[in-house]
Amino acid sequence: MQLSKLVDKDGNYDNTQKSIFIQFLSSPEFGLDPEEVEDIVDAIKDWIDKDSETTRFGAENAYYQTLEKPYPCKNAPIEFLEELFFVRGITKEMFYGSGEKPGIFQYLSPHGNGKININTADLLVLRSLSDDIDQERAEDIVAYRENEDNDLSDFKWYKNVPGMADVSIPDNLLTTSSTYFEITSEGFKGTMSKKIKGVVERKEKSLQILSWKAM
16 A cells, blocks of 8 residues: 555545545554544645645644654655654554554555555455455455466456455556565674665566665
């Protein structure tokens, strides 16, 4: 799930992506109430969009500049998921998870084309694609794609899963291949080590580095 696709080029919500993200954060695994979900989604939009106007329950400079250690609202696309720590409402526990609660970071990406690879998507992400996909149906989807006899070359294969014939997922949301990847590299010299993390896009005959940072 790609965060930057939450906002279109004009700075408005992409309503399809917003709906999926709300459904994702509303998953019982995260333990958030509907008001918290709305606050977080609006705050992420405000962090990404170019303007300084607060979106409903979001947060812009008017909020961030009043903090004990103030900082500006980015108002630009997210490059690394760790930026979410600066967004109002995002906690370390929510990001990394704790106990039996999963962290949101493992399901998100800062880059992408807005499509979800239905051949690899996690159960929780599958449930976010439609109100009609509950845990049982998501498990049926995973079971279907794990059967080597089934053809998964066309993303509409999910229609062949028992109980899914009448479920509709927007065509522009799905794909059967992944082109964006996060790579972490660690180098050693004596007792010293250094990590670099980057995000790349795989193109036909090359890789394009979209962002990177030393850790």
